[in-house]
Amino acid sequence: MMKHLKTLTLLLSSVAILSACSSTKLDDKAKVDDRSGADARSVSTVNTGSDALNDPKGVLAKRSVYFGFDKYDVNSEGKQVVEAHSKYLNANKGRKVVIQGNTDERGGSEYNLALGQKRAEAVRKSMSLLGVSDSQMEAVSFGKEKPKATGHDEASWAENRRADIVY
Amino acid sequence: MASLLRTFFSVILFLLSVMFTPAQAQLRVEISGVGASQIPVAIASFANEAMAPQQVTAIIRADLERSGFFKIIDAGRVITEETPVNHAEWRSKGADALVVGSVQRLSDGRVEVRYRLLDTIKSVSLSGLTLTGQPQRTRLLGHQIADDIYEKLTGVRGIFATRMAYVTRAGREYRLEVADADGDSVQVALRSNEPIISPAWSPDGTKVAYVSFEHKKPVVIVQNLVTRQRTVVANYKGSNSAPSWSPDGSRIALALSRDGLTQVYVTNADGSGLRRLTNTYGIETEPRFSADGQSIYFTSDRSGGPQIYRMSVHGGHAERITFKGSYNISPRVSPDGKTLAYISRREGGFNLYALDLTNGQELRLSDEGRAESPSFSPNGKYLMYATGSGRRGALAVVSVDGRVKHRLTTRAGDIREPSWGPFMK
Numbered sequence A: 001m002m003k004h005l006k007t008l009t010l011l012l013s014s015v016a017i018l019s020a021c022s023s024t025k026l027d028d029k030a031k032v033d034d035r036s037g038a039d040a041r042s043v044s045t046v047n048t049g050s051d052a053l054n055d056p057k058g059v060l061a062k063r064s065v066y067f068g069f070d071k072y073d074v075n076s077e078g079k080q081v082v083e084a085h086s087k088y089l090n091a092n093k094g095r096k097v098v099i100q101g102n103t104d105e106r107g108g109s110e111y112n113l114a115l116g117q118k119r120a121e122a123v124r125k126s127m128s129l130l131g132v133s134d135s136q137m138e139a140v141s142f143g144k145e146k147p148k149a150t151g152h153d154e155a156s157w158a159e160n161r162r163a164d165i166v167y
Numbered sequence B: 001m002a003s004l005l006r007t008f009f010s011v012i013l014f015l016l017s018v019m020f021t022p023a024q025a026q027l028r029v030e031i032s033g034v035g036a037s038q039i040p041v042a043i044a045s046f047a048n049e050a051m052a053p054q055q056v057t058a059i060i061r062a063d064l065e066r067s068g069f070f071k072i073i074d075a076g077r078v079i080t081e082e083t084p085v086n087h088a089e090w091r092s093k094g095a096d097a098l099v100v101g102s103v104q105r106l107s108d109g110r111v112e113v114r115y116r117l118l119d120t121i122k123s124v125s126l127s128g129l130t131l132t133g134q135p136q137r138t139r140l141l142g143h144q145i146a147d148d149i150y151e152k153l154t155g156v157r158g159i160f161a162t163r164m165a166y167v168t169r170a171g172r173e174y175r176l177e178v179a180d181a182d183g184d185s186v187q188v189a190l191r192s193n194e195p196i197i198s199p200a201w202s203p204d205g206t207k208v209a210y211v212s213f214e215h216k217k218p219v220v221i222v223q224n225l226v227t228r229q230r231t232v233v234a235n236y237k238g239s240n241s242a243p244s245w246s247p248d249g250s251r252i253a254l255a256l257s258r259d260g261l262t263q264v265y266v267t268n269a270d271g272s273g274l275r276r277l278t279n280t281y282g283i284e285t286e287p288r289f290s291a292d293g294q295s296i297y298f299t300s301d302r303s304g305g306p307q308i309y310r311m312s313v314h315g316g317h318a319e320r321i322t323f324k325g326s327y328n329i330s331p332r333v334s335p336d337g338k339t340l341a342y343i344s345r346r347e348g349g350f351n352l353y354a355l356d357l358t359n360g361q362e363l364r365l366s367d368e369g370r371a372e373s374p375s376f377s378p379n380g381k382y383l384m385y386a387t388g389s390g391r392r393g394a395l396a397v398v399s400v401d402g403r404v405k406h407r408l409t410t411r412a413g414d415i416r417e418p419s420w421g422p423f424m425k
Helices: A002-022 A076-091 A109-129 A154-160 B002-020 B056-067 B087-092 B135-154
Strands: A064-066 A097-102 A137-143 A162-166 B028-031 B039-045 B070-078 B097-105 B111-119 B124-133 B163-170 B173-180 B187-192 B196-201 B207-212 B219-224 B230-234 B240-245 B251-256 B263-268 B284-289 B295-300 B307-312 B315-320 B328-333 B339-346 B349-356 B362-364 B371-376 B382-387 B394-399 B405-409 B414-420
Touching: A064 A076, A076 A109, A097 A109, A109 A137, A109 A162, A109 B196, A109 B240, A109 B251, A109 B284, A109 B328, B028 B056, B039 B056, B039 B135, B056 B070, B056 B097, B056 B135, B097 B135, B111 B135, B124 B135, B135 B173, B163 B196, B173 B196, B173 B207, B187 B207, B196 B240, B196 B414, B207 B240, B219 B240, B219 B251, B230 B240, B230 B251, B230 B263, B240 B284, B251 B284, B263 B295, B284 B328, B295 B328, B307 B328, B328 B371, B339 B371, B349 B371, B349 B382, B382 B414, B394 B414
Parallel strands: A097 A137, B039 B070, B039 B097, B263 B284, B371 B414
Antiparallel strands: A064 A162, A097 A162, B028 B405, B097 B111, B111 B124, B163 B173, B163 B414, B173 B187, B196 B207, B207 B219, B219 B230, B240 B251, B251 B263, B284 B295, B295 B307, B307 B315, B328 B339, B339 B349, B349 B362, B371 B382, B382 B394, B394 B405
8 A cells, every 4th residue: 555655656746747847938039149138147936826816815705795685786795896806807808707696495496596697697797887798707596506504594594695706 | 544544445435335325215105185075996906916026906006095086995805807796796885886807927028917997886897908018017007007997987087107207315416316106116317416406398208308507507408218318408608497398399498597687488399499588677487388389377577576477489478377475486387278386475485376267266285385396297187396394305296176185205315396297108
């Protein structure tokens, strides 16, 4: 068992090294002799963790819009969430989101699916008004089929009256 | 380290064994009501019926009892279809009819059941059948005989040989299952880790359309039950749901949100030729073809809350059908087109109602307060619906007059979204 693990570790690390080598791009056009431009010894940092989407404390960490009982419009709290994500999507045209609408468990599954769609659509429309391209968004509904809170009380129902912005 | 790994693997093995243990397949039936008048029928034991895998007369008896329209008298002895019968004897025992028969194994291994239905009042034979089938289809032969008895004595076609589709959930697994109308002979049509809702039978009983969330959003799929072939009928941007078949099986009405809010569309059964039927800024969903295929009943919130409307299959003007209560959903039209069943929320509870479309009279058919997903039996005499009474979902069957009731439960977990299948050719 242990021996196999060692072999596996060795194999994985060599794959990692190999792929690191192959990803080094060769710049054919670079002039070897050019010393007139920027200091050839300066180093600029590229930080892959700088995407605001990945900041757990940033405004984009909030990705749920909550709705009151029998309510289908985005309230002021929800507007902040919608505005933050709209700003991000406008700055990052390559990113796409699915807006998933949900309802509480009361009522029929098909009608709730349509109500969840109404919530997702409200969020989609708000983002569209803030300039987000239609090709970056899809509004879908889970109705009452995928409840986040599984209780049968007002607290659970409130948690499930929700639209999630999913990247 | 090694012992830790061993513990880890034994836990995994245990979880796997729990996950793959076949669930209690058969549904349990509890009867809680009978018809206003019951026809007394004596059932004799069939000769040699122990040679078939199931006792045919036990199946016939259970079917007729469950229907609520018969009082079963045990004949207490074997009588074959050829035994001379003293009709007066059975009249004196209170039986209006007598069922007799025999079972034999054919040389090719099939089971043959011969049966005769006798009218003891008129001293005549009402019907007789010889049915054959593979031994594992013995239950079906019993259901077919029960169907014949039901039809000859009530004048209405029997539904014991029909099937139903429904969705179960156990742990993370959702299953679309097909069972006989008595909850037996369960077969799994689809397993998924994502929800399945709204199964709808094609009129010929070979396919089921349903909504699957396996693509992380609701998509309408038609599955051939025999070949397992699956066709994506609607996977447009947004949500795709609420499929229902036209009576001739050529088209499917459904609800799509591709143009914003949920609206009613109709498409060919292969997904081609999509046409939009409603044009509102509200919710239009749950379309159902009328029995004659000329109109579509559907749920709309154009008046504020959800109500049931009817429009032509070509769309256009819609006429409101329900007025009592502020929340009426899930319209289902009876096969004769005269009754509309739906779920209504009144005083906080969701119950099944039937509206007589000829005189506007409404009848409440459930009282648990958690009714959902009604569907008519193909003979129009019963409605099946999902009920959440207790912690688990169960299925309930009620006669359209509200008198006959029975419940189907499973130990496997939650059971919901029932759909009663058509008569099979």
